[in-house]
Amino acid sequence: MAPPSSPSSPWRNCSRCKKPIAYGSTYLVCSVSTCNRARTGMVFCSMECWDAHLPIARHREASAEELTAPARDGDPIAKPGPQVERKQGKRRIAPVQRRDPSLPRDALVISKAFKEYVRAAGGCNTSDAVIEVLSDKLRDWADRAIDRAKADGRKTILDRDFMPK
Structure with a gap:
């Protein structure tokens, strides 16, 4: 077991951009089980970082789950991956689908x-x-x-x- 972290240390770092994720803050995980294994334990600070991992991971269908990092009081030692405490009524966040269907659907790639x-x-x-x-x-x-x-x-x-x- 690792010693308790100092007050200024983050809970974890984003798997994509490496920005710190603070204790008690919300973060995103991928709904695909291979991204949530104890050894992998990928966490993302924003929807943009989660979106950026999709082309690399090559998931067929995936969504982001919003979770809460452990509170410093309740668990001073960060546990990797899915063993974190989950918010009541965890939210699944699907990729953004907000385009107007009337917009042109032509190929944008030559x-x-x-x-x-x-x-x-x-x-x-x-x-x-x-x-x-x-x-x-x-x-x-x-x-x-x-x-x-x-x-x-x-x-x-x-x-x-x-x-x-």
Whole structure:
């Protein structure tokens, strides 16, 4: 067992951006069991960090679960992974689905260029369904970037709007 942590130390660090997660604060975990094993124990500080792990983890279906880190008083030693105390009525947070269905659904990726890159980089073929998945991901990123630009009072999306905060 590790000694109790100092008052300024975090409970854990985000698995994606490495920002500290404080005792008693809320955080996200992936609903897929392989991300919640004791050895893996992935935790995320924000929805952006959770979203960023999806392409790497290659889950078919996943959602984020909002949990609460242990309180310093109740458990001064941080326990990894799923052994943390859960909020009453834990919340499952699905990925953002807020696009207007009337918006254009055209492919946002030039399929020929992407397929050529994949073949040159890894010698693999690419299914046509990949283009739709990439286009959906680009739409999600664009929606989040639009929200960040508007929150900053801008009408122009900048490269920094695509970075997780």
